[in-house]
Amino acid sequence: MSTLERLSRRHILISKLSAALFYALAVAIALNFFWQPGKIYASGITGFAQILQSVSERYLPFTLATSVMYFVLNIPLFILGWFKIGHRFTIFTLIAVLLASIMMKIIAPIKMSYDPIICAIFGGVINGVGTGIALKSGISTGGLDVLGIILRKKTGKSFGQINIFFNLIIVICAGFVFGWTRALYTALNIFVNGKVIDAVYNQHQKMQVLIVTEHPKHIIDGIQAKMHRGITILHDAEGAYSHTEKTVLLMVIDKYDMYDIYNIVLNNDPYAFMSLSEVSKVYGRFKEQTPV
Template sequence: MNKARNLAIIFAAAILLGVAFNLFLLPHEILAGGITGIAMIFSLLTPINGGFWLIVLNIPILILGWMKLGKAFIGYSVFSVAVTSIAMLYIPVMKITDDVLLSSVFGGVLVGVAAGVIVRFGGSTGGFDIVGLLLTMKRDLPLGALVFVLNSGVVFISGFIFSWELAMYTMASIYISGLVVDRIHTRHIKLTLMVVTYKGEAVKKELLDNLYRGITVVDGEGAYSAAKLKVLYSVISRYELSYVRPLIKNIDPHAFVSVSETMEVMGNFRRDSNFQKKQIS
């Protein structure tokens, strides 16, 4: 069921990506970033459709992702790239508006939403998304900001080939896309979880069985009741919060749970948990 759900959501997001390219960006020669942007440059300079170039240019990067990120991830990514490419073949390249700035803003938002959703559900749009995800495995960096930096090269290329005015519109579109991606793809955000419960052992066992996270357990005492209780402390990713809530509630619906955003984590914090692998598989 998870695979069918993920594929359906990635399919819809990939179609949205094709809409953003052909109806908002390409008609004004505003480029997307990374490999997709290079494919769009080739499509504008040659009679060959951008969907074809998108597949060809993604092949070596998808092979690298297969080796480093796993078969399921690359399977979703290939599906995403294929659907986007086919959508670009059949969706006509036409202007929704003659306003270039408006097209760059709306195109950037749509690309960011589509790319963020695809990554959130276990795939990627290929190209620099895969490179960015490989880098985020080493350091907890915002994916959107990282891909924005990687994509800057495409802006300079478009400036030399077309015009610097269009290059600035491209930069604006890519920047907006990066902001939207970081609103959706929040794996780099870490949360401090504190659980105060009378069922400490049961809650601890449930969390350890379902999350690959360390937990610190401290003996506590209620200030008014003087009752003995346990305080569980852990750091989790933003993705895991929606998974953790029902786990705790099923064991102790009366537990006091405090969640706060963590600015920085030092020490042994595993960046990819079993939970994330389950979501993809």
């Protein structure tokens, strides 16, 4: 393994762990500073963990803490992710969820009273930024991320449809527990959270990549070994300045593949020319990549 490759892997590892820690802080602050004081439920597994705490406080002699239940509810999803998605994906998901559970516990809730609309908006924004950065770094925050990938494979439903179904259950629970006004604030929080995640990171944005190189075979082998993408090869291209024979490679990738593509091209042909542009629509056979 070359020094450049070792540094690249170390950089990726540090960025993923940093993103997991940032997400953990963000969700803990959103929960303890805004959602809990405002009696607002979060989206996804965090919201279900809050529901269990609310129900246990009312009807059980003991309380099921949100921080603990958030981790417990993710355990079956870790198992599913390990066998159905990938080991590396599941390990980083486990780290992110464990850090989030710890931060939820050690960051003390504040006692101040805010307007519930402020709690919904600020909680959604803070958690959305943390989740978006985690996804942008190639890690999952557990919960509906894992379930969404598996259900999409089985049913063909989009992430949006799956999220709407589960979050609708949370909104209904908020209505029964805190009243229907709070259910409206919960829906507002989920909406803001989703919009901020989309603004920070759009997982399904497609990019068109054009590579002009004198060493196409090494680049093609590197790309297909890493992500199994289809590549169109245009032979007999010529550089206007050097008049040397070149090959043009054309492909469409997911936005989160850009860093990998850049490193593959850099390692195999440092003098290659590469351009990227956003793609609005893709027709034909384009396979969505599954995180590993």
